[in-house]
Amino acid sequence: MNIAIVGVGLIGGSIAITLKEKKIATRVIGVDKSEANLKKALQLGLIDEGMTLDDAVKACEVIVLTVPVDAILKLLPGLLDQVTNQVVIDMGSTKERILQAIADHPKRGRVVAAHPMTGTEYSGPEAAIPNLFAGKVMAYVDVMNSDEDAFDTTEMIVDQLDMQATFMNAHEHDVHTAYVSHISHITSFALALTVLEKEKAQGRIFELAGSGFESTVRLAKSSPDMWTPIVMQNRDNVLEVLQEHIKQLQHIYDVIRDEDYEAFHKLIKKSNKIRRILK
Amino acid sequence: MNIAIVGVGLIGGSIAITLKEKKIATRVIGVDKSEANLKKALQLGLIDEGMTLDDAVKACEVIVLTVPVDAILKLLPGLLDQVTNQVVIDMGSTKERILQAIADHPKRGRVVAAHPMTGTEYSGPEAAIPNLFAGKVMAYVDVMNSDEDAFDTTEMIVDQLDMQATFMNAHEHDVHTAYVSHISHITSFALALTVLEKEKAQGRIFELAGSGFESTVRLAKSSPDMWTPIVMQNRDNVLEVLQEHIKQLQHIYDVIRDEDYEAFHKLIKKSNKIRRILK
Numbered sequence: 001m002n003i004a005i006v007g008v009g010l011i012g013g014s015i016a017i018t019l020k021e022k023k024i025a026t027r028v029i030g031v032d033k034s035e036a037n038l039k040k041a042l043q044l045g046l047i048d049e050g051m052t053l054d055d056a057v058k059a060c061e062v063i064v065l066t067v068p069v070d071a072i073l074k075l076l077p078g079l080l081d082q083v084t085n086q087v088v089i090d091m092g093s094t095k096e097r098i099l100q101a102i103a104d105h106p107k108r109g110r111v112v113a114a115h116p117m118t119g120t121e122y123s124g125p126e127a128a129i130p131n132l133f134a135g136k137v138m139a140y141v142d143v144m145n146s147d148e149d150a151f152d153t154t155e156m157i158v159d160q161l162d163m164q165a166t167f168m169n170a171h172e173h174d175v176h177t178a179y180v181s182h183i184s185h186i187t188s189f190a191l192a193l194t195v196l197e198k199e200k201a202q203g204r205i206f207e208l209a210g211s212g213f214e215s216t217v218r219l220a221k222s223s224p225d226m227w228t229p230i231v232m233q234n235r236d237n238v239l240e241v242l243q244e245h246i247k248q249l250q251h252i253y254d255v256i257r258d259e260d261y262e263a264f265h266k267l268i269k270k271s272n273k274i275r276r277i278l279k
Numbered sequence: 280m281n282i283a284i285v286g287v288g289l290i291g292g293s294i295a296i297t298l299k300e301k302k303i304a305t306r307v308i309g310v311d312k313s314e315a316n317l318k319k320a321l322q323l324g325l326i327d328e329g330m331t332l333d334d335a336v337k338a339c340e341v342i343v344l345t346v347p348v349d350a351i352l353k354l355l356p357g358l359l360d361q362v363t364n365q366v367v368i369d370m371g372s373t374k375e376r377i378l379q380a381i382a383d384h385p386k387r388g389r390v391v392a393a394h395p396m397t398g399t400e401y402s403g404p405e406a407a408i409p410n411l412f413a414g415k416v417m418a419y420v421d422v423m424n425s426d427e428d429a430f431d432t433t434e435m436i437v438d439q440l441d442m443q444a445t446f447m448n449a450h451e452h453d454v455h456t457a458y459v460s461h462i463s464h465i466t467s468f469a470l471a472l473t474v475l476e477k478e479k480a481q482g483r484i485f486e487l488a489g490s491g492f493e494s495t496v497r498l499a500k501s502s503p504d505m506w507t508p509i510v511m512q513n514r515d516n517v518l519e520v521l522q523e524h525i526k527q528l529q530h531i532y533d534v535i536r537d538e539d540y541e542a543f544h545k546l547i548k549k550s551n552k553i554r555r556i557l558k
Contacts, residue, residue, distance in 0.1 A: 224547035
């Protein structure tokens with residue numbers, strides 16, 4: 001089976017590593033608008049060959065989309081026009097708009113929408129690592145709209161990535177990721193901006209940056225080309241969470257301003273319930 | 280040399296591990312208002328003996344304070360009344376108020392104010408780990424007010440913890456920690472509250488929580504008994520940073536609401552400058 005990876009970055013490159021390691025793919029074909037990325041991916045041995053998307057569709061049985069979600073939205077309908085019996089796996093971080101855009105396409109069934117809940121703050125082929133997926137969750141979205149054989153093929157590949165499956169509809173997916181992924185990134189961006197601003201005025205403050213700071217701010221290293229389209233496509237949900245988050249912060253602000261430390265203690269204690277979730 | 284650790288939790292217990300490992304202390308004496316903690320610390324082999332603070336002051340040459348900052352503020356003046364030539368190392372996370380409280384004490388020189396810029400989200404003696412300090416920064420505060428021999432003794436111990444030293448005054452310390460430590464915790468508390476609130480209404484959302492979420496929210500597991508007094512003592516600086524952080528988040532909100540994604544892209548790119556700091 002030939003497999004095309006469209007977008008040989010962190011996610012695409014890391015999948016390619018496993019596909020080759022586990023010998024799932026006869027050949028791994030890389031597709032990327034950046035010639036430099038393709039060359040790098042070849043050098044790193046992530047892919048066997050680079051091709052245009054049109055050629056890759058003809059040459060492969062499975063096409064995995066790991067480009068930013070604006071690119072998926074743009075290329076997916078045209079890609080489906082060329083598909084006969086291939087399986088297209090959409091690994092984008094947002095789902096509602098993308099799946100709406102192909103809802104009435106006669107080849108809709110060939111698409112399996114799946115979102116691997118993993119990543120790092122790095123991007124590009126050199127960010128690809130083995131075991132990025134092991135033990136993590138793969139969210140399958142609206143699989144009732146996928147052909148059974150297309151889903152089976154996808155599941156076979158995902159099993160090899162050693163992931164746990166969960167299932168939901170596109171709306172649920174986009175709401176939930178706004179809460180457990182998108183807001184974390186926005187908070188990190190804002191924290192980085194807050195602190196960088198202060199440093200400009202005062203200097204030296206990073207000498208004291210410890211592991212707590214690093215952990216809350218590391219996502220601010222994330223790529224703007226990846227994250228702008230995610231927020232664009234998930235705007236309404238992101239705005240809702242962000243408003244709620246600002247409200248919580250403002251409440252904490254008020255409580256500290258009013259020196260109501262009993263209330264502050266209670267808020268921390270309540271937030272400690274996150275221990276139930278994070279082991 | 281006998282060394283007393285006042286507060287055998289994460290920081291105190293981890294210091295005790297090194298003091299014993301490197302044979303710096305003849306005996307490590309534990310002081311803790313919690314009998315259970317003392318017992319646990321003895322069982323874990325962190326300390327050789329438990330004592331009251333009064334007895335420990337008589338029995339030891341060095342007294343290390345690793346209790347929450349409200350407890351330090353309360354006990355330090357009285358402790359100094361009993362000190363003859365001992366060294367008292369204050370390891371609290373805030374400095375201005377504590378050092379003000381002893382500014383005119385005749386034994387002020389016996390106190391060395393130092394803040395180890397490290398930690399985890401866990402607390403108590405069972406949270407103590409070896410190497411918590413290795414490679415991290417020890418912030419020495421207002422050392423010009425410490426006796427030279429007291430500082431030398433402290434430095435000798437800190438060297439064994441394998442830490443890098445930096446020096447600043449109490450005001451700088453409290454401003455900088457507000458930016459690179461206290462705000463990270465408050466953001467995590469608020470994020471946890473935001474998401475827990477939503478889960479109550481909708482359930483299931485944590486299935487998708489990946490490593491990004493974990494990293495921004497893990498500090499919300501931190502102890503309210505430790506963090507309430509920190510914020511109380513550093514109120515003005517914390518309010519300033521928090522206000523700036525809310526402003527940045529509100530700006531991001533406005534930009535997304537107005538669908539000005541070019542501006543959003545620029546903000547992420549600007550926040551990426553944090554790469555300069557976080558390796």
